[in-house]
Amino acid sequence: MVQAVWERMDLQCRLVLRAEYPARDGAARPAAAARLGLTLDRYELVLAAGVGNVKDAIDAVGA
Secondary structure, eight states: OHHHHHHHOOHHHHHHHHHHSOSSOGGGHHHHHHHHTOOHHHHHHHHHHTOSSHHHHHHHHTO
8 A cells, every 4th residue: 555655656745745744853753743633653654654645644554
């Protein structure tokens, strides 16, 4: 499932992901998770999924 979502990803989706999910700034992760309505654990799963579209990433991990 994640692979299928990954294959549909385009540059714009990746840019949205980078803006919405601060992968390098650990201190910003709780606030980003809260903005998206996710627990920090689910947020970390979304990051690990490596999916470029925010909605698809959340769907992929079942958040």
